[in-house]
Amino acid sequence: MKVLFRKPRSRARPCTPADLRAAEPFVQLDGAVKHAVETGRNRVVIAAAVFGLCFLALAGRLADLMLFRGGIESSPTRTAGLSAAVEQLPAVKRAPIVDRNGVLLAVNLRSVALAADPRKLMDPREAATKLARLFPELNRARLEEELRSDKGFVYVRRNLAPAEQQAVNRLGIPGLSFHPEEKRVYPQGSLAVHAVGYTDIDGKGIAGAEQALDQRLRDPARMQEPVRLSIDIRVQHALRDEIAQAMKTYSAIGGAGIVLDVRTGEVAALVSLPDFEPLERGTAPADSRFNRMTLGVYEMGSTFKTFALAMALDAGTVGLNGGYDASHPIKISRFTISDDHPKNRWLSTAEIYQYSSNIGAAKMAVDVGPAGQRAFMDRMGMLRRAAIELPEIGAPLYPRRWGTIETMTIAYGHGISVSPLQTASGIAAVVNGGLLMPATLLRREAGEPVPVQRVLKPRTSDIMRRLMRLVVAEGTGTRADAQGYMVGGKTGTAEKAGAGGYKRKSLLTSFVSAFPMHDPRYVVIAILDEPKGTKETHGFATAGWNAAPTVGKIIPRIAPILGVVPVASDAPGVREALMLPPPVPASQERKVASF
Amino acid sequence: MKRVVPLVGILFFGCVAFGMYHLAYEVKRLEDELIAYNRALLREREAIDFLQAEWSYLSRPDRLQASAARHLQLEATPLHRLQRIEDLPARPVGAMADGWGVIVVPDPNAPPLPLAKPAPESAPVPAVPNIAVPTVERDRTSRSVALHGDPR
Structure with a gap:
């Protein structure tokens, strides 16, 4: 290494910049050193330029963000991360349930639980007194005892409403704390409790649609989207109101009703009385929690003649001009089958239905035969559980050995027990042109395909519509005739089976109907459990005196809501659709032939 | 010139540094604002849920029917x-x-309605x-x- 700097003249004086400047000419740089210095300088310049560029880029980005875009534009991933942080606030854990028009039936509301830390409470006595005054259902003495304990956490009360939370805050007691929780609220109360169901304290569905649709209701992806039921709360109320009034009028122990759309299988209303407030699910008696419409299976009685006739007409074993001799009761083994309204003569097919002749229906079914009847009942869905979004579905009861006697009794609705819901679906198929579809509690959107199954010829359905109208126009169901709505239906009075046979006095009366009969839209069923006779009914307790007039009151209330326009009975198109050819006078020949 | 370049450079770097600092705080502030808005949104949603439940409760058909029977003289529509x-x-x-x-x-044929409100007259206007x-x-x-x- 060569000498770079001149040696200082004296050590006493430190080197100054002047010396350095003065030394400049003395610096000797030869080629290699000069090269090294140049390289170093270049590197510094390049590094500075790179840093400068980086800062320029930074400045550009800053100007871009702060001056031009103002930070409005943001990448979705960033905001997603942010909202995730925000959404950690407790979100509801169960989707709401609404009726078909969006009326809230069940919703999770955030609430708070009031808890206390007894170790932090200054005056347990005062706290207990104040809290007991605020919540009268709390026991002051027991609360004070709890607050005096040496536990660190005591629940004072759960599910506080916002107003109650404020009131507690106003008390200003230190040592109390709120803990967020959720509760399921049913604003409509008992109105549709058997359809909607309820949840347990942990928010798990344990009855009704709440249980059947539990997975969907807890699906986190569809939490915001309510489950829309097919129930129309206005129709539901009308049905429930009328059934409740009928129960009161006829001193019945129970009642049930359903309104079913025959074109889609949607249940517009489903009532089982007595019912209960969802809040009292724990204390409600079993009878109230029992869904008579879907879980209960009953011998439906004469309403089943509708199926017997549809079966015989569809199989072609009898036509409208045919008929059977009903002049004598049928005696078969130890049974006697007789008529409640005996005419004691040959009856045409229409008359058998109109006058509800057990003898005629039994003979009609025998002509089809046990195997044919069994196949038919299976086709109509009477031998399997109904399909609906409810866990409370009763399994039908039918004879394992299906012989001639069983065929006869089943023709008039004894010896087979089905749920009223199954009956409703069957009646819908009878009147809607012969298409069986599963009943549903979920609203079907317009144009949504309905799974149907053809079970009857359209012609059979057409005749059955006329026959059902005949029963209401001039048969056992005249009290169901709601003016303008062309009601058609069939009464059914069954003796309830008890220990040791049928009980004469405890009846299950039902009226199955559809309206308007020239173009059926809805099936309406009303059932009364053990109705009694009144002065107005002259002591009678059969379906024509109680269930039929109930339907007659229900239909005018619900038809305007359901958009069914009343028609005059002689309006064009209505008359032709409901006309029946006059019964052909009975000839001796036919009587013998059919016997 | 030799002094100007570093000075400008330092000034520039200073500005950029301040800008960064400012931006970082601005972002934090905006994030806080967003969180506050989201919280408010959740609170409002919760309030809507409560009000909807309350509305459904108050418009129960049986309650409306009872009120209508008490306060209105309605008849079934013919x-x-x-x-x-x-x-x-x-x-x-x-x-x-x-x-x-x-x-x-x-x-x-009816006379046309006046286009404007008539000018107030001097006569006292009845209270109702x-x-x-x-x-x-x-x-x-x-x-x-x-x-x-x-x-x-």
Whole structure:
């Protein structure tokens, strides 16, 4: 290494910049050193330029963000991360349930639980007194005892409403704390409790649609989207109101009703009385929690003649001009089958239905035969559980050995027990042109395909519509005739089976109907459990005196809501659709032939 | 020149550094604002849930029925007054809804309505303007004509 700097003249004086400047000419740089210095300088310049560029880029980005875009534009991933942080606030854990028009039936509301830390409470006595005054259902003495304990956490009360939370805050007691929780609220109360169901304290569905649709209701992806039921709360109320009034009028122990759309299988209303407030699910008696419409299976009685006739007409074993001799009761083994309204003569097919002749229906079914009847009942869905979004579905009861006697009794609705819901679906198929579809509690959107199954010829359905109208126009169901709505239906009075046979006095009366009969839209069923006779009914307790007039009151209330326009009975198109050819006078020949 | 370049550079770097600092705080502030908004949104949503539940509770059909029975004199609608909306006759030309929601067809021979409010007169104006009686009278007639048509 060569000498770079001149040696200082004296050590006493430190080197100054002047010396350095003065030394400049003395610096000797030869080629290699000069090269090294140049390289170093270049590197510094390049590094500075790179840093400068980086800062320029930074400045550009800053100007871009702060001056031009103002930070409005943001990448979705960033905001997603942010909202995730925000959404950690407790979100509801169960989707709401609404009726078909969006009326809230069940919703999770955030609430708070009031808890206390007894170790932090200054005056347990005062706290207990104040809290007991605020919540009268709390026991002051027991609360004070709890607050005096040496536990660190005591629940004072759960599910506080916002107003109650404020009131507690106003008390200003230190040592109390709120803990967020959720509760399921049913604003409509008992109105549709058997359809909607309820949840347990942990928010798990344990009855009704709440249980059947539990997975969907807890699906986190569809939490915001309510489950829309097919129930129309206005129709539901009308049905429930009328059934409740009928129960009161006829001193019945129970009642049930359903309104079913025959074109889609949607249940517009489903009532089982007595019912209960969802809040009292724990204390409600079993009878109230029992869904008579879907879980209960009953011998439906004469309403089943509708199926017997549809079966015989569809199989072609009898036509409208045919008929059977009903002049004598049928005696078969130890049974006697007789008529409640005996005419004691040959009856045409229409008359058998109109006058509800057990003898005629039994003979009609025998002509089809046990195997044919069994196949038919299976086709109509009477031998399997109904399909609906409810866990409370009763399994039908039918004879394992299906012989001639069983065929006869089943023709008039004894010896087979089905749920009223199954009956409703069957009646819908009878009147809607012969298409069986599963009943549903979920609203079907317009144009949504309905799974149907053809079970009857359209012609059979057409005749059955006329026959059902005949029963209401001039048969056992005249009290169901709601003016303008062309009601058609069939009464059914069954003796309830008890220990040791049928009980004469405890009846299950039902009226199955559809309206308007020239173009059926809805099936309406009303059932009364053990109705009694009144002065107005002259002591009678059969379906024509109680269930039929109930339907007659229900239909005018619900038809305007359901958009069914009343028609005059002689309006064009209505008359032709409901006309029946006059019964052909009975000839001796036919009587013998059919016997 | 030799002094200017580093000075400008330092100034520039300083500005950029301040800008960064400012931006970082601005972002934090905006994030806080977003979180606050989201919280407020959740609170509002919760309030909507509560109000909807309350609305559903207050509009229970049995409650409405009881209230209507107590406070209103309503009768069941006679059958002939139920019609489909598409079956209603078309609205006449020039028809308009008056303050009662009743469709009124203006009479072409009637004197034209004043275009502006008449100037206040010196006479004292009654405290309660007595306009209800004649309006109701007129409306009853026009309503029955407009909505019912010929009674069947």
